[in-house]
Amino acid sequence: MALCVNEKEIVVPGEVLATGMDNLPASGTFRDGDQIIASRLGIMEVSGRLIRIIPLSGNYLPKRGDTVIARVTDVTLSGWRMDINSPYLAMLSLKDATSRFIKKGSDLTQFFDLGDFVAIKIINVTTQKITDLSMRGPGLKKLPEGRIIYVTPSKVPRIIGKEGSMVSMVKKNLDCRILVGQNGVIWLNGSPKAELLAVETIRKIEREAHINGLTDRVGRFLEERLKQEAPSSVEK
Amino acid sequence: MGYDKRFDGRRADQMREIEARVGVIPRADGSAYFRIGRTIAYAAVYGPRNLYPRFLQDPSKGILRCRYNMMPFSGSGERVRPGGNRRSKEISMVTENALMPVLNLDDFPNAVVDVFIELPQTDSGTRCAGICAASMALADAGISMRDLVTSVSVGKVGSSLLVDLTYDEEAYEDEPVSDVPVAILPRTGQISLLQMDGEIEKDELIRLLDMAKKACWGIYEVQKAALKERFNCVKAD
Numbered sequence: 158m159a160l161c162v163n164e165k166e167i168v169v170p171g172e173v174l175a176t177g178m179d180n181l182p183a184s185g186t187f188r189d190g191d192q193i194i195a196s197r198l199g200i201m202e203v204s205g206r207l208i209r210i211i212p213l214s215g216n217y218l219p220k221r222g223d224t225v226i227a228r229v230t231d232v233t234l235s236g237w238r239m240d241i242n243s244p245y246l247a248m249l250s251l252k253d254a255t256s257r258f259i260k261k262g263s264d265l266t267q268f269f270d271l272g273d274f275v276a277i278k279i280i281n282v283t284t285q286k287i288t289d290l291s292m293r294g295p296g297l298k299k300l301p302e303g304r305i306i307y308v309t310p311s312k313v314p315r316i317i318g319k320e321g322s323m324v325s326m327v328k329k330n331l332d333c334r335i336l337v338g339q340n341g342v343i344w345l346n347g348s349p350k351a352e353l354l355a356v357e358t359i360r361k362i363e364r365e366a367h368i369n370g371l372t373d374r375v376g377r378f379l380e381e382r383l384k385q386e387a388p389s390s391v392e393k
Numbered sequence: 394m395g396y397d398k399r400f401d402g403r404r405a406d407q408m409r410e411i412e413a414r415v416g417v418i419p420r421a422d423g424s425a426y427f428r429i430g431r432t433i434a435y436a437a438v439y440g441p442r443n444l445y446p447r448f449l450q451d452p453s454k455g456i457l458r459c460r461y462n463m464m465p466f467s468g469s470g471e472r473v474r475p476g477g478n479r480r481s482k483e484i485s486m487v488t489e490n491a492l493m494p495v496l497n498l499d500d501f502p503n504a505v506v507d508v509f510i511e512l513p514q515t516d517s518g519t520r521c522a523g524i525c526a527a528s529m530a531l532a533d534a535g536i537s538m539r540d541l542v543t544s545v546s547v548g549k550v551g552s553s554l555l556v557d558l559t560y561d562e563e564a565y566e567d568e569p570v571s572d573v574p575v576a577i578l579p580r581t582g583q584i585s586l587l588q589m590d591g592e593i594e595k596d597e598l599i600r601l602l603d604m605a606k607k608a609c610w611g612i613y614e615v616q617k618a619a620l621k622e623r624f625n626c627v628k629a630d
Contacts, residue, residue, distance in 0.1 A: 169620045170495070170532050171540030171580045187539070194580070196497065196537045198620060213624055214423065215535025216441055218500060244441045244504040285452060285502050311535065364627055 164203050167213070167367070168195040174208055185210025199311075200367055213367060217243040217310035217340040219279050219288045226300070226338035227290065229273045232265050239277070239290060242307065242340040247288035249277065254292050274300040274344065276336055296336075303334070303346030306356055308363045310341035315366040316359060323362065323372060330379045331355050354382060396551035396568060400561050406604050408545065408557040411612060413525070413619035415533045423534025425619070427526035429545075430559065431516035436526035437509045438534040441498065444505035455498030459508045461485040461523055467515040469560070484520045491524050491544065491576040491586035497537040506536060517560045517572075518546045524576050524586065529616050533623065541616055542585060543609040544576035547601040549593055554601055556608045573598070575605040579613040582606060 160175045162168055174186060175193045182188045185197040186208055195201070199210040219225075219241060227247060231238035236250040251259060254268060269275060276297050281289040291297075308316065317324050317337050328335050333347030333355045343359060345352050362375055403409070409430025418424035423438035444450050461484040465475045477485075488510065498506065508530065510523040521544035528542035548558045551568035563572050571591025577584055584602070593601070 167621045167624050169541060169617050170538035171578075172617070173580070185537075194539070196539060197535060198532045199535075212535050214533060216422070244443055244501060246443075367624055368627065 160203070160208075162201050164201060165369075166201055167199070168201050168210065169198055170196055174201055179206065180208050181206050183207040183209035185212060211367075212311045214309060215311055217241070219243055219245060219247065219282045219286060220339070221279055221282050223279045223339035224294075224297070225277060225279060225340040226305070226336065226342035226344055227275055227277050227340075229269045229271055229275070232269070232271065237265065237269050239275070241279075241288065241290075242310070242338075242342050243286075245286040245288055247279070247290050249290040249292065253280065253290065256293075269299065274305055274342075276300060276338065276344070300336070300344050300346075303344050304352055304356075306343050306345070306359065308341045308343060308359065310339070312363045312366045313337060313339055313341055315371060316343070316362050318372060323375065326372070326376060327355055327358050327379065330383065331358075350386070354379075354386075357382075396553055396562075396565060399555065401559065403557075405553055406556050406607065408608050408611065409559070411615050413529065413615050415529055415619050415623040421530075421534075423530045423532070423536070425526045425529035425533060427522050427529065429518055429522050429525075429557065431514060432518050432522045433512065433514045434519065434522035434526040435511045435513070436523065436530040437511075438506060438527070438530040438536070439509075440506040440534075441501040441504040441536070442507070444503060449505070450503040452502050453499075455501030455504040455506060457489050457493055457496060457498065457506050457508065459485045459488045459492070459510065459527065461488055461510045461512075461520065463512045463515055463519065467512050484523070487586055487588065488520060488524055488527065492527055492531065492542055494583070494585050495528070495539045495542055495578060496531065497539065500537070506531070506534075515560075517558055517563050518574070520544070520586075521546050521574050521576070525612060525616065529620060532620055540578045540580045541613060542576055543579050543612040543616065544574065544586060545605055545608045545612060546572060546574040547605045547608070548572040549591070549597060549601070554597060554604065556604050573601055573605075575602065575609075577606055577609040579609055 161173045172195045173192050182193045197210045197212045199212040227239035227241045230240045239247045241247045277290045278294050280291040331351040333351040336344040412428040414426040417426045418437045421437035427434045508527050524544040549571045571593045573589045576586030
């Protein structure tokens with residue numbers, strides 16, 4: 158058993174992470190003979206015997222159970238086609254959209270129109286990445302106002318933080334409603350100033366996601382910025 | 394006579410100066426810059442993304458699409474007709490074939506990864522520089538890869554075996570020249586591109602491949618450092 162790279166170090170595809178049969182390759186790695194090799198650009202993490210790579214970049218791949226923020230791109234006869242910031246479009250069928258009775262042939266744009274953003278859940282993904290969505294679940298709703306920003310999907314866990322600690326810290330400090338989709342789409346709604354500061358904070362988290370002590374740093378950053386703006390100018 | 398002293402004074406197995414940077418095109422999903430001597434390549438990767446027209450889609454895995462392009466003002470300054478030609482089409486194809494063995498696109502059925510390689514300044518070894526840049530850009534885009542791809546051209550001018558020929562050497566008039574671009578996967582030593590222009594003996598080719606392999610390890614270290622630097626340069630304040 159020998160690790161060839163320090164934990165938390167940045168590795169590139171093809172780099173040998175460990176030799177010997179004591180470790181197991183997890184996501185972002187593969188085994189070749191007695192070596193474990195990285196297949197993604199990212200940070201190496203060891204948990205028990207597993208070695209995995211936390212990717213630093215990459216697209217969103219739809220996963221069952223994820224809550225994402227989607228944009229309506231097409232209205233069909235029996236539902237909506239939505240862009241979930243991945244290579245594949247997703248479908249929301251009528252029966253998963255609402256529990257209300259909808260008459261045959263009625264205009265579906267009265268529920269979701271082209272360009273609307275919605276917080277939505279992925280209920281099924283096939284091998285060919287055909288993705289089904291559902292609006293049934295707590296907190297799933299149309300997002301009529303606010304602003305949308307896009308971040309690298311692999312950084313979403315850091316933006317949310319452990320059990321939501323990071324995003325709730327930003328929310329609490331700024332009095333801004335924030336919804337983070339697993340697909341890297343973030344919805345913000347608050348006073349313009351709070352929104353701008355929230356965007357700035359999220360960009361900082363995204364940029365520095367791979368450096369230790371992130372929560373403390375972001376906490377200090379928010380404190381400083383709020384002090385700068387003088388307590389009264391950030392509208393509560 | 395014979396060509397035993399190189400025009401730019403390099404040793405036979407010495408490459409030109411190499412420089413690499415990653416993340417040079419913010420809008421792209423992945424991008425890289427690779428310079429070897431006076432040859433400059435930019436690569437931008439978009440995707441995996443939706444692929445149309447639909448008949449190009451492969452339901453079993455994603456496909457790779459490369460576009461190699463020399464800019465009109467590149468080379469010696471004679472204006473090249475902009476856009477594709479037979480040569481660029483062939484090089485796009487061999488670039489695709491050189492990169493494909495390391496890519497794992499099984500997770501992206503029906504999708505495409507687009508790689509655009511642009512060369513603003515050229516002094517031979519363009520396909521090799523393009524492949525080096527493209528492999529870094531693909532890694533930067535977060536695509537699953539078994540290895541990086543490194544590439545260099547080797548060749549024979551007169552009776553000397555040389556690494557990384559310049560245009561002046563390729564166009565040497567007094568004696569026959571052969572030019573062999575090679576792409577190597579550094580971890581396993583497998584060869585994913587091997588072309589030749591000219592004539593060569595078998596044992597000389599074997600020696601050239603050996604020289605190419607050594608040169609590629611040097612390139613690999615530069616690529617690795619550039620990829621890590623992309624994130625290591627972010628400092629906490």
